[in-house]
Amino acid sequence: MRYFFFLLILLTSCSSVELDKEYLKKNYSTKELEYFGEVGFYTGNSVKKWQKNITISLVGTPKQGDIALVDSIIKEVMPLVAPIRIERKDSDGNLKIKLVDRVDKGYANQHVKLGFFNEFQYSDINLPNNLKGTLRQATLRHEFLHALGLHHPIEKGTGTLIESNVEFVDFDMENVKNYRFSELDKRMIKMLYDKNIIKGLKKKDYLQTLGLKEKLHPTHGILSTRQ
Ligand SMILES: [Zn+2]
Numbered sequence: 001m002r003y004f005f006f007l008l009i010l011l012t013s014c015s016s017v018e019l020d021k022e023y024l025k026k027n028y029s030t031k032e033l034e035y036f037g038e039v040g041f042y043t044g045n046s047v048k049k050w051q052k053n054i055t056i057s058l059v060g061t062p063k064q065g066d067i068a069l070v071d072s073i074i075k076e077v078m079p080l081v082a083p084i085r086i087e088r089k090d091s092d093g094n095l096k097i098k099l100v101d102r103v104d105k106g107y108a109n110q111h112v113k114l115g116f117f118n119e120f121q122y123s124d125i126n127l128p129n130n131l132k133g134t135l136r137q138a139t140l141r142h143e144f145l146h147a148l149g150l151h152h153p154i155e156k157g158t159g160t161l162i163e164s165n166v167e168f169v170d171f172d173m174e175n176v177k178n179y180r181f182s183e184l185d186k187r188m189i190k191m192l193y194d195k196n197i198i199k200g201l202k203k204k205d206y207l208q209t210l211g212l213k214e215k216l217h218p219t220h221g222i223l224s225t226r227q
Helices: 002-013 021-027 030-039 066-081 133-148 183-192 203-210
Strands: 054-059 086-088 095-100 110-114 119-128
Touching: 021 203, 030 183, 030 203, 054 066, 066 086, 066 095, 066 133, 066 183, 119 133, 133 183
Parallel strands: 054 086, 054 095, 095 119
Antiparallel strands: 110 119
16 A cells, blocks of 8 residues: 555656746747747657757868857857857767768758757757858758757748758758748747756647647648657
């Protein structure tokens, strides 16, 4: 019997995390709360993020401007993920930007490898050397948003970089309308790294607590949750 109660306590303590609905409604707009329901849940299911400081290193031969680009991303993102710090180092970063020659299908592949319990331990971004100018900037920024834990949204036309699937379109520069983080991109980073958004938070619990409906892809229905 004693073990039964122990098990009961254990199960209760493992149940879903209480979300502070009032806090979220006070600090984020309805539009932001809705958009987070689309982009805040890595692989569509739960919140995954960094819990430790991020060190970025470039692997390969950086093009002119690559280091400046990385430094400008760091400067922009660091205040949004505090108290986590982001630094660039010469080698052995836990977030490696690989400057690659080969392009498989599209512009860039990002591989975010997961540690235990919804925490990122390290991450790779592949940045093909044939990408230049604003396309290079947009691609790296888009991949960087994935590396932080954001996911593609279903809603279109928001002007965010997480929405722009630059890696899946052709090399036409016209497809890159926006190569900087939009305000909404930055708010999503801020929200993902808000202490009230706890790693492992389930999308369905988030939507239910805030009374939001899950957006489904208009043509693919339920399958759209797999992206
Ligand atoms: Zn993407």
